[in-house]
Amino acid sequence: YWRIVFRKDGEIVNIEWLQTFVETVRTSSITKAATNLHLTQPAVSMQLQNLERALDSELLIRSNKGVQMTDAGRVLFSYAQSFITLADNLRQDLDNLKNDTREVLSIGTCSPIGQYALPCALYMFKQKYPQVGVRVQNMTTAEVVERLRDHSIDLGFIEGGIDKPGLHEKVILQSDLVAIVPPDDGDGVQSAGAKDLAATPLILATDHCALGSLADLSMTMQPAIEMDGLEAVKSAVASGHGFSVVPYFTVKKELYSGMLKKADVAGLDQQCTYSAVWRQAETSSPALDYFIHFLQENGHEVFC
Incomplete structure (x- = not known):
């Protein structure tokens, strides 16, 4: 017909x-x-x-x-x-x-993965499994764990790792932390010790892995300005309101275009680790099985 x-x-x-x-x-x-x-x-x-x-x-x-x-x-x-x-x-x-072959994979993810890494992986996944629908929600790590336990989502992406009974995790991405400054900042900040940035306002995304890493530097800084989301942080830094420390994969486009500039801070050599998390010891949906197999087969290369 x-x-x-x-x-x-x-x-x-x-x-x-x-x-x-x-x-x-x-x-x-x-x-x-x-x-x-x-x-x-x-x-x-x-x-x-x-x-x-x-x-x-x-x-x-x-x-x-x-x-x-x-x-x-x-x-x-x-x-x-x-x-x-x-x-x-x-x-x-x-x-x-x-x-009855249509499947929907429900994903809960921390914002950095959801905004900057996952889109490329989902595009490649859909090329291979066009029959699977995907629904993505941004949330905190605590919310990911809660939603997995009450079966509201099938798969989660979190910052760091997790040691919770009944949950399986796989590290999917590790990204260096970089200090970012406005594009018109002086050349002197390109190679700086922690003290050189002490007088500069620090702008961070709420509940971000950089908070713990900065504490390791023993920096005496002004109280941080915490903003909801990395896009707001990048916009504030680009406008000259301060500096930030973020995972490299979230700002590589802005660094390449010149919208932001990287400052080499002595002692800042930490990484942010991101993991996929899902329930174990149960019968999973075909959609989740497809995605886990897809991750295991392709590794971190599928992420943007």
Whole structure:
């Protein structure tokens, strides 16, 4: 039933004709299109003629050099691709309902992973497992543990590690901490000891791993300004309101573009560790099994 796209003046436009049209345009050849579609050349020519008749428009100009689109053909080409995609999605969704194969993976994650590392991994995961839906929520580490225990989420990403009965963890990322300063800061701060930044306001994200690392430096600093989220921290630093210490992977784009500048602080050689966490000793969903296998197979390289 999805072969019929629409009717025009009583004429039926078949989705297969659109697929043949798109493939002919893509290859610039009726012969190549026929080969790729496993059709005979006369069958391809007939489908193209049927399409032109149904739309009452010349769509292709045929010559010894191949085929070229007319103005009407160019208009149809973009619509045809959309129709084909919609038909494929419809078929997939109906098949999922029939076979009960659709899965949804619910993820709770700390903000740095959710904002800066996870998007690339999810894109690659969806390429491999298109039938799995993914729902992501940002939350604190304590909330991740709570949501895992009450089965509100399937998988969590947290800062640091965790030693809780019934939960399994896997380190997925380790990132160096870097001190960031405004782009117009003087060159002198590029190589600085802890004391050089003591008079500069410190801006940190709430509940961030950098808090403990800074304590290890024995820095005497002004009371920190704590903000909700790294984007707010980066904006404040870029505007000249202070400095911050953040995981490198969260600011590599800004450092590359020059929006922020790195200050080499003596003694700041710590890392932030991030882990995936999920319930163990129970039957897990296929979606969770797929994702865990995906992580084990690809490691940290899938993260942005």
